[in-house]
Amino acid sequence: MAKDVSASETIDLDSILKQLGAFGKYNIVNYALLLFPIFLAGMYGSVFVFEAPDITxxxxxxxxxxxxxxxxxxxxxxxxxxxxxxxxxxxxxxxxxxxxxxxxxxxxxxxxxxxxxxxxxxSDEDSAVKDFNLGCQNWKRTLIGTIHNSGLFLSLPLTGIISDRYGRKIALSIACLMNGIFGFIRSFSTSYIMMLIFEFLEAGLGAGAYSTAFVLAMELVGPKGRVFGNTLINAVYVLGLMSLSGLSWWLQDWRLQIRIIYAPAFLGFTYLWILNESVRWLLSKGRHNEAVDILKKAMKMNKVDLTDDVLSPLSELGDVEDTKSKEVAPKEEENKSSFTQALKSNIIRKRVLVCSFLWITCTFVYYGLSINSVSLAGNKYLNFMLVAFVEIPANFACLLVLDRFGRKRTLITTYVLSACLCISLSLLPKDQKWLPLVIYLSGKFSITVAYSSVYIYVSEVFPTNVRQSLLAVCSALGRVGSTLAPLTPLLALYYDNLPAIFFGSMTLVASALVFTLPETINVPLPDTVEEAEKLSRRKDVKDNA
Structure with a gap:
């Protein structure tokens, strides 16, 4: 019976990436290109906080x-x-x-x-609250963020399907273009309803740019480079957040701010011609010659000569592409949906559910703490920048602990720590001034480590041919948290610390669920469903040893 020849069956791609170097010239150039839409995503994900802030x-x-x-x-x-x-x-x-x-x-x-x-x-403060007369309608004000984040339920699966079927760079280019078009139009909103429509469309068709760029970056390097690459991505995302707050503080004009930050998104559409496709994705699709060409380009740029035992299968791969593709064609008719095949696995289904809840928890607490930071005492722009800035050391802490202590232990520890810190906010005396801010920043620090760990962890437990799609499913379901997070300031109207209690309760549940997942430290990315399932069997063997 003819069957598809995946990268894992023909060559050991991770060993090739290791010989090429985690961050040679080729990797640096491609990472620099990918970091640009990630920087923009940092601003786009929270811009609603400064579009419609509560004013006097x-x-x-x-x-x-x-x-x-x-x-x-x-x-x-x-x-x-x-x-x-x-x-x-x-x-x-x-x-x-x-x-x-x-x-x-x-x-x-x-x-x-x-x-x-x-x-x-x-007052003279700039806000959509004043432009659209939303006084004493806090639910309408917070609904702007909810509508924006609800767009991710559409964008992440849609972008995931495009990415896994047609390629990472096509999905990324289209998402950037949608960001630019609908974000720019939103700045000319003449009514509250018009603003909501374009909030949804911009996120619904463009927010997948971040997840696509992330997957491309993770597939660009070997196991040893993934954690550092993830840290770099998150640090740039934080710079986007801080730039958003600083720009908003300087401009004091939400319409002008939107035009300034969304105009560069149009540049992302040029990636269709200048960005290299993921080699791992090309191999999973049987497009071997293209994969070989890119690997040879990387060898030349990195000035690396691969050993004969690596070059030999590479050469054979290019020669057999046509014959193999003919053998695979009948089977492609029988197996039209790799996504459906993956979900037939009980192990994969369980991972999707657990990872989705972990993602819900991270987005709910992460965005909830960011959004509520503007309600803390002091300058709201500085508070937002501080809460964002603490993510940089958190991501570097993630770099240090993930490869040393593993993914599971890191997640459990940070979830429990987040729960303790958030719940402790409700126990502080009201006359405390600086201590609540310190605990608040510490809570953001711990949930950021957890969020960064979840992002890289989820990318490691699913097979290549459906990695973007399943990551998109988890991320999309996880956006239940980011969709509800903008509404949490309404809880504070009843009890100041009610949002923090919700945050702490969810992180405790998430910490317990992590115990059901396998460890993936220093494990090559699985290319097939069978390889992904072996991660759990590997765990069981270790536990019984």
């Missing part, structure tokens, strides 16, 4: 707005939490503006009756 506003008292506010404002608006003037309430106006000769005073308001605002007076 109050009820409009139309009869008194032209009068000196010191004479009536304190008597017109009740004070609420932290002794601040209410945003949504006013005392009943009982005065007669004409009889008062155009003046307002305490006697014109009945403090026994509190009413809802009908109109609002906004």
């Amino acid at each position: 506003y109050r009820c409009e008292i139309s009869q008194c707005e032209d009068v000196n506010k010191s004479m009536w404002l304190e008597h017109a608006i009740p004070r609420e939490k932290d002794n601040l003037l209410s945003k949504c309430k006013q005392y009943q106006f009982i005065g007669n503006y004409s009889q008062n000769n155009g003046t307002c005073s305490e006697r014109d308001f009945n403090k026994a009756v509190v009413e809802e605002c009908e109109k609002y007076v906004y």
Whole structure:
């Protein structure tokens, strides 16, 4: 019976990548190209935080707005939490503006009756809240982020299918183009509904750029280079986050900011012509000559001469491409969907479910802590930058611990640590000033290590021919967390530390689920479902040894 000849059956690709060097000139050039859309993704993923931030506003008292506010404002608006003037309430106006000769005073308001605002007076702060009159409609304000992140339910599987079927660079180029088109149009929104539509379309058709670039980067290097590559990717993503906050602080204009950050996305479409395709993907598709050409190009750029035992199968691979593709053709008709075949495996299905929950937990806590950071005391832009900056040492910590202690032990430890730190926030006395920020940053540090570990871990437990698709499924389901995260500030309206308690509870559950997964430290990437299943059998053998 004829069967497909995968990379693993013909050559040991990981050994070739090892001889080429984890980060030679070829790798550096390609990584530099991939880091550009990742930097942009860092800004795109959280831009909604600065599109519609909560700003200062109050009820409009139309009869008194032209009068000196010191004479009536304190008597017109009740004070609420932290002794601040209410945003949504006013005392009943009982005065007669004409009889008062155009003046307002305490006697014109009945403090026994509190009413809802009908109109609002906004501060000079820039926000979609003011542009679309969203005063006292916090659910509409937070819904912007939820709609944006819900687009990932569409983009990640869609991009994954395109990537696994037509190629990584095609998927990446198309996603970048969609980011540029729909993100740029969003800056011209004339209504709240128009803004929501383009929030969804931009993320729904373009957010897969990050996951595609990540998979390309992971397939570019051997096992020893994956952790460092992952760390580099995450550090650049953090620079995107910090740049977003700094740019927002400087511009104070959400529409101009969107135009500035989305315009470079159009450059990503040129990757269709300048980026090299993944060798591992080409081999899995039987496009051996193209794979060989790219490997030879990498050898030349890295100035590496591969040994004869490696070069020989490479040469044979190019010679037999045509005959093998003819043998495989009938079988391709019988096995139209590698994705369906993979999901027939009980082991793979279990991994998809567990990895999806791990991803949900990471996105919920990671984005939740970032979004709620603007509510901390102090400058919201600096707070956001600090919470983002702490991810850089977290990613380097990830580099140190993943290859030393393994994926499972790292995940369990960081999930438990995140739970302890988040829950401890609810136990602190209210008069503490600096300690909550320290614990908050520590919580972000630990969940970042977990998130980085999950990203690389999930890319290691699935086979090559469906890696992007299954990673996309886990990531898409995981976006339940990032979709709900923008709504967590609403929980704080009922109890300040309620979001932190939710974060801690989920990370405890996730830590328990990690025990059901195999260890993948220093294990070559599986190319087939059978190789992926052996990871669990390998675990069982070790446990019984």
